[in-house]
Amino acid sequence: MAITGLLLLILVLDGTAWAAEPDTVQPENTDRTAPVQGPHSPATPRAPSTKQQLRELDRRLNVLESLAVGSGHKRGVMERGLGWSPEIKERGFSLYSTDGNNRLHLNGGIQADYHGYPGGQTGHAPGAESDGFVLRRVRPILDFRIANYFRGQIMPDLAPRRRSELFNAFIDWDYYDWARVRVGQFKPVLNVENQQGEFDLVFAERSLVQNFALRRDFGANVTGRILDRHVRYDLGVFNSNNGAIGSASVPEPSVDNDKLGMARVMVTPFLLKGPRAFRQFDIGVGVLYGACTNSACQQPMYTMGQDRIVFQYQPAVTGNGFETKVLPQMTWFYGRLGVMATFIHTWEPKIDKTTGKAGLLQNEAWMAQAEVAVTDDEPAFIRVTPRQPFDLSKKGRWGAWTVAARYSEQRIDPQAFGLNFADTAQYVRTTKATSFAVNWYASREFRYQWIWEHSEFQGANQMYAAPRAANMLIFRFTLIY
Numbered sequence: 001m002a003i004t005g006l007l008l009l010i011l012v013l014d015g016t017a018w019a020a021e022p023d024t025v026q027p028e029n030t031d032r033t034a035p036v037q038g039p040h041s042p043a044t045p046r047a048p049s050t051k052q053q054l055r056e057l058d059r060r061l062n063v064l065e066s067l068a069v070g071s072g073h074k075r076g077v078m079e080r081g082l083g084w085s086p087e088i089k090e091r092g093f094s095l096y097s098t099d100g101n102n103r104l105h106l107n108g109g110i111q112a113d114y115h116g117y118p119g120g121q122t123g124h125a126p127g128a129e130s131d132g133f134v135l136r137r138v139r140p141i142l143d144f145r146i147a148n149y150f151r152g153q154i155m156p157d158l159a160p161r162r163r164s165e166l167f168n169a170f171i172d173w174d175y176y177d178w179a180r181v182r183v184g185q186f187k188p189v190l191n192v193e194n195q196q197g198e199f200d201l202v203f204a205e206r207s208l209v210q211n212f213a214l215r216r217d218f219g220a221n222v223t224g225r226i227l228d229r230h231v232r233y234d235l236g237v238f239n240s241n242n243g244a245i246g247s248a249s250v251p252e253p254s255v256d257n258d259k260l261g262m263a264r265v266m267v268t269p270f271l272l273k274g275p276r277a278f279r280q281f282d283i284g285v286g287v288l289y290g291a292c293t294n295s296a297c298q299q300p301m302y303t304m305g306q307d308r309i310v311f312q313y314q315p316a317v318t319g320n321g322f323e324t325k326v327l328p329q330m331t332w333f334y335g336r337l338g339v340m341a342t343f344i345h346t347w348e349p350k351i352d353k354t355t356g357k358a359g360l361l362q363n364e365a366w367m368a369q370a371e372v373a374v375t376d377d378e379p380a381f382i383r384v385t386p387r388q389p390f391d392l393s394k395k396g397r398w399g400a401w402t403v404a405a406r407y408s409e410q411r412i413d414p415q416a417f418g419l420n421f422a423d424t425a426q427y428v429r430t431t432k433a434t435s436f437a438v439n440w441y442a443s444r445e446f447r448y449q450w451i452w453e454h455s456e457f458q459g460a461n462q463m464y465a466a467p468r469a470a471n472m473l474i475f476r477f478t479l480i481y
Contacts (some may be wrong), residue, residue, distance in 0.1 A: 092141075092481055105143040108155075109199040109480035111136040115307065116473040126309040126426050126466065135159045136476070137198055139167070149175050152184070165250065167216065178224040185218050185251055188262050189234045190286045191327045191342050193367075200383040202338075202402075203435050204305060204451045204474045206247060207367035208410040211301040211311075212325060212344050214238065214262065214288055215249035221262075230271050232284075236262040240290050246299025247306065260290030266329075280333040287326055292319025296350070304408060304435060305453035305472040310428040311412055313350070317421045320351035320358050331381060338379030341368040350421055357420070361413040369406035369435075377402070383441070390442035400441040408433045417460035425465045430458040449476040 048056075092107025113134040138158040145151040155168035170184030189195045191213050193206045219238030225231065238244065240258035244251055266284035297319050301311040329342035343366040351358040371379040377387055377400035386400035410431040417424045433455040440448045451474040457467065 101148050103145040107481055108140040110138050112477045114475040118471045118473060129307055149173060178226050180223050182221045187216050188214050188221060188236050188238060190214050190262055190264060190288060192329045192331050192340055193342060196381060199478055199480050202371050202404045203406060203437050204476060207304055207408040208431060208433060209342050209344050209365045209367050210247040211410060212346050212363060212365055214244055215246060217244040217251050230268050232266045234264040240292050240297060245297055247302050248299050256294045258291040258293060260288060263287050277334045283330040285328050289324050291322050294318060303455045304433045307472050308470060310431050311422060312427060313421055316352050316354040317350055318353060320349040323348045333379060336373035336378060338371040352421060359415045359419050361416055363412050365410040367406060367408035371402050371404040374401040374403060385444045386441050402439045404437040406435040414460060424460050424463040428457040429460040432456045445480050447478040
């Protein structure tokens with residue numbers, strides 16, 4: 001139907017474009033004798049030249065394109081119906097209702113890795129993996145908008161690394177920019193690392209800070225930008241369960257009345273005025289507070305490459321009251337440089353239900369990372385968009401290249417081992433980790449990464465028997481659509 005409509009449109013334009021032009025075909029001369037023109041005889045109109053005809057065809061094509069696809073901020077015939085949206089230039093494609101008020105946007109991404117362990121892995125390292133190929137993420141994403149006031153997302157992860165599961169399923173009411181409401185299962189914006197999308201990460205995984213942060217959970221959140229967009233705030237309430245905290249979190253239904261409250265404020269002080277170098281400088285703090293009584297409210301803690309477990313509570317250990325976590329954080333992007341840093345300090349009352357031993361644990365972690373563009377490109381919070389996408393048929397089109405480095409530390413309260421909340425022979429009191437990465441952004445959709453992860457471990461006492469260092473090499477292909 002769409003093709004038929006376009007053909008009819010071409011015929012209409014063809015008739016209107018040439019209707020005003022004089023007929024250039026002369027009546028047939030029956031005696032085949034060329035007429036003799038006098039000095040006052042009207043000259044025969046000349047046919048349009050080839051250049052004029054091409055110019056007119058080009059004009060008609062421009063008219064058709066503006067009608068079918070749209071121009072400026074107006075949606076065209078195809079977009080208002082069942083055609084591609086302007087977002088096809090960015091990622092995915094969309095379908096619109098005829099009135100333009102409802103939309104389905106299909107996008108997603110795939111990450112395929114090869115993990116290598118120079119020096120090998122040993123059976124003494126808990127959770128250790130072997131060399132091999134891994135499908136890290138396989139995520140089809142369906143975004144939708146209904147009646148211009150509501151939007152939502154459904155995002156499963158089909159990668160078989162641990163198990164396939166539903167990651168996001170939420171609905172937004174975003175009528176006001178200063179107060180947007182989200183309900184469902186999603187990532188709380190507690191820290192900048194968690195705010196960044198999985199397909200936009202500079203390194204393979206997030207830092208050690210994420211071991212203590214709320215990763216993904218069921219709940220409700222209000223966010224908005226105020227004071228001329230200089231301030232962003234986030235307020236949320238979430239279930240308190242054993243699967244929500246940690247880098248390997250798996251949200252679970254609530255089994256008690258405990259809840260977690262979250263608040264975060266980020267300030268962009270020089271967004272409109274001040275030094276131009278700090279236009280994209282953000283600084284702020286996040287706080288998580290809530291009760292935890294029926295579980296440890298903590299997933300196993302992993303290295304930054306997620307190749308082994310560095311800490312895990314004994315099965316009988318649970319929360320013993322209200323927990324508090326504070327996270328100062330910042331990001332800064334300028335020219336070819338991108339910087340991110342965050343810190344977390346926790347106050348967590350725990351109790352061993354078997355022995356009755358209890359204590360208030362204070363754990364902490366921090367990270368700092370930087371990415372520098374080697375080519376004439378700019379790092380960004382939402383990945384790098386190459387100025388010269390890779391194209392062998394054109395000179396100088398090599399995509400964007402960046403190098404990056406990161407350092408992170410994690411420290412567990414010594415009481416956790418003194419009270420036998422964790423196995424001192426297997427698990428680590430202090431973890432120090434360093435990452436290096438080379439990123440090749442062939443296009444906005446395709447990226448290839450070389451990542452090196454090095455971790456050093458210190459046990460709580462001489463009982464510690466697991467390896468004291470680990471190295472990991474990651475080759476990753478990322479494709480988004």
